[in-house]
Amino acid sequence: MPQISKKSAAMPASAIRKFVPLSDAAKADGVKVYHLNVGAPDIKSPRCALDAVAQKCEELDHISYTNSAGFLELRKGLIDKYYKKIGIDIELKDILVEVAGSEAFAVAMQIACDKGDEILVFEPFYTNYNTFAYLNGITLKAVHTDIRKGFALPPVEEMEKMVTPATKAVLISNPSNPSGTLYSREELESIGELCRRHDLFLISDEVYREYCFTEEPHFSAFNLPGLEQNVILVDSVSKRYNLCGTRIGCIISRNAEVMAAAMKYAQSRLCPPVLGQYAAIGALDTPQEYFDETVEEYRKRRDCAVEMLNAMPGVFAPCPQGAFYTIAELPVDNAESFVKWMLTDFRKDGATTMVTPVASFYKTPGEGLRQVRIAYVLEVPELRKALDVLAAGLEAYPGRTL
Amino acid sequence: MPQISKKSAAMPASAIRKFVPLSDAAKADGVKVYHLNVGAPDIKSPRCALDAVAQKCEELDHISYTNSAGFLELRKGLIDKYYKKIGIDIELKDILVEVAGSEAFAVAMQIACDKGDEILVFEPFYTNYNTFAYLNGITLKAVHTDIRKGFALPPVEEMEKMVTPATKAVLISNPSNPSGTLYSREELESIGELCRRHDLFLISDEVYREYCFTEEPHFSAFNLPGLEQNVILVDSVSKRYNLCGTRIGCIISRNAEVMAAAMKYAQSRLCPPVLGQYAAIGALDTPQEYFDETVEEYRKRRDCAVEMLNAMPGVFAPCPQGAFYTIAELPVDNAESFVKWMLTDFRKDGATTMVTPVASFYKTPGEGLRQVRIAYVLEVPELRKALDVLAAGLEAYPGRTL
Numbered sequence: 001m002p003q004i005s006k007k008s009a010a011m012p013a014s015a016i017r018k019f020v021p022l023s024d025a026a027k028a029d030g031v032k033v034y035h036l037n038v039g040a041p042d043i044k045s046p047r048c049a050l051d052a053v054a055q056k057c058e059e060l061d062h063i064s065y066t067n068s069a070g071f072l073e074l075r076k077g078l079i080d081k082y083y084k085k086i087g088i089d090i091e092l093k094d095i096l097v098e099v100a101g102s103e104a105f106a107v108a109m110q111i112a113c114d115k116g117d118e119i120l121v122f123e124p125f126y127t128n129y130n131t132f133a134y135l136n137g138i139t140l141k142a143v144h145t146d147i148r149k150g151f152a153l154p155p156v157e158e159m160e161k162m163v164t165p166a167t168k169a170v171l172i173s174n175p176s177n178p179s180g181t182l183y184s185r186e187e188l189e190s191i192g193e194l195c196r197r198h199d200l201f202l203i204s205d206e207v208y209r210e211y212c213f214t215e216e217p218h219f220s221a222f223n224l225p226g227l228e229q230n231v232i233l234v235d236s237v238s239k240r241y242n243l244c245g246t247r248i249g250c251i252i253s254r255n256a257e258v259m260a261a262a263m264k265y266a267q268s269r270l271c272p273p274v275l276g277q278y279a280a281i282g283a284l285d286t287p288q289e290y291f292d293e294t295v296e297e298y299r300k301r302r303d304c305a306v307e308m309l310n311a312m313p314g315v316f317a318p319c320p321q322g323a324f325y326t327i328a329e330l331p332v333d334n335a336e337s338f339v340k341w342m343l344t345d346f347r348k349d350g351a352t353t354m355v356t357p358v359a360s361f362y363k364t365p366g367e368g369l370r371q372v373r374i375a376y377v378l379e380v381p382e383l384r385k386a387l388d389v390l391a392a393g394l395e396a397y398p399g400r401t402l
Numbered sequence: 403m404p405q406i407s408k409k410s411a412a413m414p415a416s417a418i419r420k421f422v423p424l425s426d427a428a429k430a431d432g433v434k435v436y437h438l439n440v441g442a443p444d445i446k447s448p449r450c451a452l453d454a455v456a457q458k459c460e461e462l463d464h465i466s467y468t469n470s471a472g473f474l475e476l477r478k479g480l481i482d483k484y485y486k487k488i489g490i491d492i493e494l495k496d497i498l499v500e501v502a503g504s505e506a507f508a509v510a511m512q513i514a515c516d517k518g519d520e521i522l523v524f525e526p527f528y529t530n531y532n533t534f535a536y537l538n539g540i541t542l543k544a545v546h547t548d549i550r551k552g553f554a555l556p557p558v559e560e561m562e563k564m565v566t567p568a569t570k571a572v573l574i575s576n577p578s579n580p581s582g583t584l585y586s587r588e589e590l591e592s593i594g595e596l597c598r599r600h601d602l603f604l605i606s607d608e609v610y611r612e613y614c615f616t617e618e619p620h621f622s623a624f625n626l627p628g629l630e631q632n633v634i635l636v637d638s639v640s641k642r643y644n645l646c647g648t649r650i651g652c653i654i655s656r657n658a659e660v661m662a663a664a665m666k667y668a669q670s671r672l673c674p675p676v677l678g679q680y681a682a683i684g685a686l687d688t689p690q691e692y693f694d695e696t697v698e699e700y701r702k703r704r705d706c707a708v709e710m711l712n713a714m715p716g717v718f719a720p721c722p723q724g725a726f727y728t729i730a731e732l733p734v735d736n737a738e739s740f741v742k743w744m745l746t747d748f749r750k751d752g753a754t755t756m757v758t759p760v761a762s763f764y765k766t767p768g769e770g771l772r773q774v775r776i777a778y779v780l781e782v783p784e785l786r787k788a789l790d791v792l793a794a795g796l797e798a799y800p801g802r803t804l
Contacts, residue, residue: 001631002570002601004659005516014669017470038467045464053677057456062447063647063681065440068419099501099649102671110537114407131670135512168404199404229403245465245676247501247649257406267416268533269504274647275455275677279465 011134015127015360022343023354032351033343034378034386039177041324041377043242043297045283046290052282053275063274068266070097070250071274074281078250081284086209088222088233094254096262097272097280100247101207101236105171106132107265108232108251111258112169112201113138119203120162121171122153124178124327124361124368126205129171141167142363147329147371150318151181156190163194169201170194172221175208175322178361178373180302182212182322185219192224201258202227207236207249208323210291213299218322228254239324241283241290246276298324301376301383308387309374312394314402317374327358327371333399335359335372346393353389413536417529417762424745425756434753435745436780436788441579443726443779445644445699447685448692454684455677465676470668472499472652473676476683480652483686488611490624490635496656498664499674499682502649503609503638507573508534509667510634510653513660514571514603515540521605522564523573524555526580526729526763526770528607531573543569544765549731549773552720553583558592565596571603572596574623577610577724580763580775582704584614584724587621594626603660604629609638609651610725612693615701620724630656641726643685643692648678700726703778703785710789711776714796716804719776729760729773735801737761737774748795755791772803 016038023033069075075095083090098104109129113119115137121129123142133140143159145151153159159170170191175182195202204221212218222233236249251262266272302319305326309317314331332338336357346352358371376383394400418440425435471477477497485492500506511531515521517539523531525544535542545561547553555561561572572593577584597604606623614620624635638651653664668674704721707728711719716733734740738759748754760773778785796802 002514002597002603002657004513004663005519005570007516008513008663008666009659011663011666013666014470017669040466041464043464045462050459050462050465054456054459057452057459060447060452062443062445062644063452064442064644065646068416099675100672106671111406111410112404114409117407128670128672135670168407195404201404242464242466244467245673247673247675255404255406257411261406261410261413264410264413264415267419268530268537269508270502270530271647271649273501273649273675273678275681276675279677 007135012130016356019339019343019354022340026343026352030350031347034351034353034382034389036374036377036386037354037356039239039324039375039377040244041242042379043294045242046286048285049241049243049279049283053278056278066271066274066277068271069263070272071277071281074277077281077284088220090252093256093259095250095252096259096266097277098249098251098266099269099272100238101205101234101249102128104234104236104249104251105129105203105205107262108203108234109133109138109171110136110265111232111261112203116166117168118164118166119169119171120159120167123363124358126173126177127360140363144364144367147316147318147327151176151179153183153187156194160194163198167198167200169203171203171205173205174221175212175320177208177323178325178358179327180320180323180325182214182218188219188221188224192221192227195230196226200230201232202230203232203234205234207234207239210240211295211298211324212322213295213302214321222252232258237280237283241286243276243279243283246279247273248276248280298376300380302326304380304383305374305376305387308384312391315394324376326374326376328374329371330394331400331402332370332394332397333401335370337399338397339372341397342393346396348389348392351385351389353386353393355390409537414532418758421741421745421756424742428745428754432752433749436753436755436784436791438776438779438788439756439758441641441726441777441779442646443644444781445696447644448688450687451643451645451681451685455680458680468673468676468679470673471665472674473679473683476679479683479686490622492654495658495661497652497654498661498668499679500651500653500668501671501674502640503607503636503651504530506636506638506651506653507531507605507607509664510605510636511535511540511573512538512667513634513663514605518568519570520566520568521571521573522561522569525765526760528575528579529762542765546766546769549718549720549729553578553581555585555589558596562596565600569600569602571605573605573607575607576623577614577722579610579725580727580760581729582722582725582727584616584620584722590621590623590626594623594629597632598628602632603634604632605634605636607636609636609641612642613697613700613726614724615697615704616723624654634660639682639685643688645678645681645685648681649675650678650682700778702782704728706782706785707776707778707789710786710793714793717796726778728776728778730776731773732796733802733804734772734796734799735803737772739801740799741774743799744795748798750791750794753787753791755788755795757792
């Protein structure tokens with residue numbers, strides 16, 4: 001019998017999706033499961049995005065390949081109708097359409113690093129960064145950020161101590177998945193300085209850019225002066241328009257070598273999904289009110305979530321300024337055991353709530369063992385019910401530490 | 403300034419797409435370019451596929467993620483409505499939806515091989531196999547097949563000499579891109595025997611399965627008795643329904659370890675394109691007449707292409723039994739120079755014809771230098787014009803060797 005590769009056998013399974021069988025089993029038993037575990041919101045997509053696809057499917061008689069870099073119409077539209085509006089000034093040579101943010105950061109990491117190279121990343125961080133690092137023999141070195149300090153970045157001198165000759169990039173998610181932390185212009189400038197001093201790439205994952213709850217607008221790493229050759233921007237339409245399933249994102253850089261390499265990776269998979277590209281072209285006509293209303297909706301949900309969480313005895317949750325996640329520290333022996341127990345043992349009025357343990361978002365062993373990520377992807381009335389169930393679960397949990 | 407990785411810098415560019423700038427330049431000059439160079443046919447998709455997408459886009463209010471393995475409805479539909487019909491008997495655990503054939507064979511190769519491992523492949527072969535082998539440090543070892551023998555496989559003893567302890571898989575494309583060769587049941591059985599004797603995976607890329615011009619139906623490697631743990635089937639809706647741009651394919655295996663590993667790779671990119679999945683679900687209702695008519699259309703084109711090619715002085719083209727490609731040996735000094743010259747220098751009545759040099763489809767240096775691949779993706783009247791232009795080009799070409 002043939003044996004699968006060691007690389008495939010030892011590959012870690014998704015930390016976020018591993019409890020899905022337990023929630024499926026609960027649902028099969030007739031239990032209502034409130035999903036606060038995945039970043040799959042209930043927000044409507046802009047109608048113009050879906051209409052554009054429907055119209056194309058009526059007009060076309062087949063679906064052919066596009067340029068490996070994506071439709072010219074999409075790339076031009078992104079430049080003129082989206083990035084220009086938010087103050088990111090790019091040309092056609094600087095952008096390439098990817099199969100969602102997932103492909104964009106997998107490619108960005110490979111462009112920056114050979115096997116054995118290192119990337120600095122701020123923990124807690126999106127767990128799929130681990131997967132692509134693993135598959136390419138890249139080491140992620142975690143710069144720790146602390147829930148009690150609102151996940152603020154440490155002084156740049158602390159980070160600088162971690163730079164070695166093998167360090168090739170800093171990877172930042174801003175606003176952050178999983179913590180919802182929004183980094184300030186000053187924080188980004190200090191990271192930028194570090195990258196310039198050590199000739200590092202700065203890979204900036206900004207897929208949650210539209211969801212910021214501060215007065216001043218989001219500051220993109222792409223606009224750091226003097227970092228034109230260093231910054232690789234990773235973006236996606238998934239969260240911006242709630243088109244997660246279309247699998248359309250992009251990679252943006254003013255570094256010509258980066259873009260030439262990105263084109264070679266792009267050619268190897270022929271082209272990005274065409275129907276999703278039509279949705280993304282349609283989404284370019286999204287009115288500003290769509291974003292205003294969505295941000296307002298998420299702000300309400302965040303306020304509700306943070307207030308309710310901090311009102312639960314022994315729970316601590318900082319107030320995040322972006323994305324649609326928050327991390328909460330719970331009065332439990334172990335968050336993973338608690339999440340499992342909620343799915344297998346706890347019901348309130350026939351319902352339970354599913355959240356995501358955060359330990360796997362940390363690289364440092366032993367960190368975040370009592371933390372969970374809450375995606376506030378339900379409307380406030382449902383979110384209240386979900387958090388009431390969570391609160392009741394915390395009171396009943398045998399491993400409670402209060 | 404940061405430097406891109408050595409892996410990215412040394413990555414080969416697409417051999418198929420590298421002449422696109424020359425054809426773009428010709429078109430900018432007002433030249434009509436007949437494209438026989440890419441496998442992007444003009445055949446209509448089944449109407450049910452496109453209608454399904456349009457309807458979903460009218461009904462839905464946003465596009466969320468699906469299961470990483472694809473919609474359950476799609477996997478069940480593929481099993482019951484497609485694979486059962488063609489005699490491939492599988493269960494839900496044996497199939498996973500991929501981002502087209504491209505992702506499916508990239509994943510299959512990584513499941514079979516660690517860095518330093520080897521895969522036997524029959525040259526000439528699809529050039530993107532090289533790219534994924536390169537990116538994962540896998541060595542492709544080419545088993546040579548000869549245009550003058552209709553690209554028939556060599557005796558299995560010849561292949562067996564190439565097996566080393568590092569050999570982990572045999573990769574076959576059936577019918578073959580680029581040669582259109584259809585492998586017989588006997589040929590597959592001998593390869594299967596070899597795989598069983600040496601515990602190798604047999605990765606069978608069957609994306610052109612529907613286009614066979616023989617009396618007996620296509621025989622899938624999946625149905626080789628005793629090879630249940632060895633075979634990994636790579637498939638796609640791209641060519642079957644002319645839905646190339648939807649980026650939907652699948653990986654199929656009865657080997658549980660293979661499918662568990664495939665799921666881990668699938669989770670890392672979250673889910674396959676959702677709108678493309680709707681197209682694929684709709685396509686399941688394609689009537690048999692669609693395939694019958696398409697095969698008949700391709701047969702006419704093949705007959706036209708092979709007849710016209712062999713009627714050109716000094717040209718030799720075997721008659722392929724599958725896919726929509728044929729390889730022709732030309733009376734030229736070098737096929738790549740000829741293809742470039744056609745795009746930059748030769749016009750007949752304001753038109754030129756673009757074909758693909760085949761040398762890069764061979765692994766053995768010096769092989770196929772005078773061969774081109776012709777994709778018969780145009781209707782017969784257009785195909786005739788395209789080949790007339792090619793014939794005139796061959797007569798005028800300064801590097802002609804006749």
